[in-house]
Each structure stands twice: as C-alpha cells, then as structure tokens.
Amino acid sequence: MPTVLIKPNAKKKQYGKVVHLSAIEPPVWLALLAKRYPSSRIIDMEAENMDEGDLIKALSAIDVERCVILATGSHPSAHIQQTEAAEKVKAAVSSLGNVPVEIFDHLPFNPVEMGAIDWALLPLEKYRAHNWHAWGRKDKTYGATFASISCPFTCEFCCVKDFYKSSYQQRAPELVVEDIRSAVRRGVTNFKMMDELFAVDNKGVHAVCDLLAASGLGKEINIWAYARIDTVNALLLKKLRAAGVCWLAYGIESGNEEIRRSIVKGKFDNQKIRDVIQMTKDADINIVGNYMFGFWDDTQATMRETLDFAKELNCEYANLYCVTVYKGSKLYDDMKARGVDLPERGDEFAQMSPAFKPVPTKYLSGRDVLRLRDAAFNEYFGNEAYLSMMCARFGKPVVEEIRSMLSINIREKV
Numbered sequence: 001m002p003t004v005l006i007k008p009n010a011k012k013k014q015y016g017k018v019v020h021l022s023a024i025e026p027p028v029w030l031a032l033l034a035k036r037y038p039s040s041r042i043i044d045m046e047a048e049n050m051d052e053g054d055l056i057k058a059l060s061a062i063d064v065e066r067c068v069i070l071a072t073g074s075h076p077s078a079h080i081q082q083t084e085a086a087e088k089v090k091a092a093v094s095s096l097g098n099v100p101v102e103i104f105d106h107l108p109f110n111p112v113e114m115g116a117i118d119w120a121l122l123p124l125e126k127y128r129a130h131n132w133h134a135w136g137r138k139d140k141t142y143g144a145t146f147a148s149i150s151c152p153f154t155c156e157f158c159c160v161k162d163f164y165k166s167s168y169q170q171r172a173p174e175l176v177v178e179d180i181r182s183a184v185r186r187g188v189t190n191f192k193m194m195d196e197l198f199a200v201d202n203k204g205v206h207a208v209c210d211l212l213a214a215s216g217l218g219k220e221i222n223i224w225a226y227a228r229i230d231t232v233n234a235l236l237l238k239k240l241r242a243a244g245v246c247w248l249a250y251g252i253e254s255g256n257e258e259i260r261r262s263i264v265k266g267k268f269d270n271q272k273i274r275d276v277i278q279m280t281k282d283a284d285i286n287i288v289g290n291y292m293f294g295f296w297d298d299t300q301a302t303m304r305e306t307l308d309f310a311k312e313l314n315c316e317y318a319n320l321y322c323v324t325v326y327k328g329s330k331l332y333d334d335m336k337a338r339g340v341d342l343p344e345r346g347d348e349f350a351q352m353s354p355a356f357k358p359v360p361t362k363y364l365s366g367r368d369v370l371r372l373r374d375a376a377f378n379e380y381f382g383n384e385a386y387l388s389m390m391c392a393r394f395g396k397p398v399v400e401e402i403r404s405m406l407s408i409n410i411r412e413k414v
C-alpha cells in the first residue's frame with residue numbers, strides 16, 4: 001500500500017488573473033521526501049490542476065496507507081500560502097475515514113543529504129517555465145535543482161535561515177549535474193537553480209559550472225539563478241554562462257542608496273550596480289532586476305528613484321514587488337513594534353492576488369504603495385527604450401507578449 005505525498009494547489013488564489021504567466025515548478029523537496037517512504041507516489045495537485053474533489057477521486061482509486069503533505073514551496077512566501085491549502089487538503093482527505101494524514105510545514109530533512117532527484121516520481125511534462133524564462137526558446141519545459149541551501153548573507157527583510165533551520169551548506173556538485181542530465185534525457189531544457197543565492201564566487205559553484213560546461217549540457221540548457229551585485233565577477237559570469245546560466249536575478253531593491261544601506265544590502269553604491277549589470281550583459285546573460293517598493297523610509301520620491309534606476313538599467317525582466325513582511329525576519333519584529341497591521345492570510349501575501357495587503361511606510365499608506373508599484377509596472381514594461389531593446393534581443397513576438405501582459409488589469413478593486 002503506498003504512501004501518497006501531496007503537493008496542494010494554491011496557484012489560482014496566489015496569481016489570480018496572471019496565473020497563465022506564472023511558472024509551474026516541480027516540487028523538488030517533495031520528490032526528495034518521497035525517498036523516505038519505500039512505497040510512495042506523488043500527487044502534484046498544482047501540476048495536475050486538481051481541486052480537493054479531484055484528489056478524493058484519485059485517492060479512492062488507490063489503496064492508500066497514509067497521506068503526507070509538504071506545506072511548503074522552495075521559498076518562505078510560498079510556504080505561507082501553501083499552509084492554508086494544506087489544511088484544506090487535510091480536511092478533504094479526512095472524509096475518506098481511516099487514512100492518516102501528516103502535514104509537514106517545514107523541511108523534515110536536510111536536502112543536501114538526500115542524493116539526486118528521481119524525476120520518474122513527477123509528471124515532468126506538466127511543468128512550465130516562467131514566461132520570461134522561456135523567451136526566445138522553443139519549449140517551456142521546466143525542471144529545478146539546487147547546489148546549496150540557506151544563504152551566506154543576512155538581510156533584514158529575509159527569513160531564509162528560519163525556513164531551512166540551517167546556515168549555508170553546499171551539495172555535492174556531481175548531484176546537481178546528475179539532476180540536470182537525467183531531466184534533459186526526459187526532454188527538459190529550462191531549469192531553475194533553486195538556491196537562495198547560487199552565483200557566489202566559491203569552490204562549490206565553480207565545480208558545478210565546470211562540470212556542466214565539460215559535459216556539454218551547458219550548451220543545451222537555460223538556467224535561471226539568483227545572484228548578488230557583490231558576489232559576481234567577470235570570470236564567474238563567464239563560467240556561469242558556459243554552464244548554461246542564461247538568466248541571473250539580482251536583488252537591487254531600491255534606487256536610493258540610503259534606503260538600500262538601511263536594509264543591510266547596501267554595501268554597494270549605484271555605480272557598482274551599473275558596472276555589474278553591464279558586466280552581466282557583456283557575458284551574454286539576461287537579467288531579472290528585483291526591486292521593492294514600500295520600505296519603511298520610502299517616500300513617493302524615493303520610489304520614483306527606484307523606478308528611474310530600473311529604467312536606466314533596462315534589464316530584460318523586472319520584478320517590481322511591494323515589500324512583504326514575513327515572520328522570522330527582523331523587519332517583522334520592527335513592524336510589529338511600530339504597531340503596523342500586517343498580512344496574515346496566505347492570499348494577503350500574494351502580490352498578484354486581488355486580496356494582497358501591502359504594508360505602509362512611515363509616510364504612505366499600503367494602498368498608496370501598491371498604486372505606485374502598479375503604475376511602476378506599467379511604466380517599466382511600456383517604456384519604448386525597453387521594448388526596442390527586447391525586440392533586438394528576442395524579436396517581435398516577445399514584444400507582443402509583453403504588450404498583452406500589460407493589458408491585464410489585475411486589480412480592478414484598487
């Protein structure tokens with residue numbers, strides 16, 4: 001009798017009207033957890049687009065010994081949204097009577113000690129890359145792997161260490177290559193490197209890059225990964241590109257240097273950011289610039305600086321987020337001490353959900369922050385300098401896709 005491991009489906013609530021643009025990512029942690037159960041199978045409700053009724057039908061057809069739900073994505077924000085979905089699934093499974101259900105709301109294992117991913121456990125053909133990640137590619141297939149857990153840095157709005165209950169640890173490079181090679185054999189070419197921070201100039205990352213380049217996989221695949229302005233250099237970027245890293249996501253956060261300094265990430269100035277962005281473009285790597293609106297000291301003027309800086313850097317994609325405050329971060333404690341009303345429900349954390357609850361700054365209401373963020377999104381992606389750069393890099397169909405993305409009104413209510 002199998003143990004059934006379940007990934008709940010929180011997608012629709014999380015992404016609302018832009019659900020079709022979001023990625024469907026393989027639940028790598030669930031696939032690793034499955035190794036603990038000798039006879040097990042996975043039901044990925046998100047990939048199968050299942051609701052609780054569909055799940056009960058599927059479970060009724062199997063002689064289930066027990067169900068295990070991992071209420072977490074690869075990131076703390078996904079974790080919060082998955083927790084509610086997991087409780088709904090647990091309640092539904094209880095209707096089957098005698099099937100025990102266990103929910104893990106944290107990783108009950110150390111991922112670096114679990115060996116390679118067994119892709120046969122997952123419906124690989126059902127996963128889909130982010131729209132931007134697959135720009136210029138023939139396929140939207142999607143796989144994921146990781147070379148490390150947690151992060152060597154400490155930023156005050158971040159709670160990754162709380163999530164992993166671990167400091168930075170690296171995995172054997174050979175396992176990373178094995179995960180990618182076996183997924184490529186099954187037709188996958190786009191990959192997420194799940195590391196909170198992959199592009200660090202250290203021995204482990206160089207080893208992963210060297211192995212991917214030497215194996216020839218680097219020429220076939222399209223990896224996206226997180227980097228920091230102060231962790232890359234020209235040699236590392238060259239190696240990353242040869243390893244198949246075609247997209248790097250940098251946390252630039254704010255265009256205002258003082259605000260960046262106030263959140264710890266500001267050991268570099270705007271000129272250093274310009275230089276690293278140029279160096280990354282020179283290495284032929286596309287860039288996702290991550291910017292945040294609504295830090296405690298943000299005003300309308302400083303958020304304008306952030307948007308102007310984003311437009312100047314003109315990265316191939318930009319995530320323009322409102323600041324969100326998660327339990328476990330120093331920012332959470334600070335905001336609580338200030339008496340700020342913080343989001344609690346999963347959909348209140350989801351930036352693309354109509355229920356999203358933005359946090360205020362010292363000077364502006366949460367609603368004002370959200371309005372400025374939404375206006376920034378339209379200005380960035382509608383900017384002619386951006387669209388002509390994108391046309392030259394990816395061609396007209398991608399420009400058309402961006403224009404249609406702009407036509408979606410995700411927040412009629414605001």
Ligand code: SF4
Pocket residue numbers: 151152153154155158159160196197228251
């Ligand atoms: S570098 Fe990124 S992952 Fe690491 S602590 Fe800062 S925000 Fe978190």
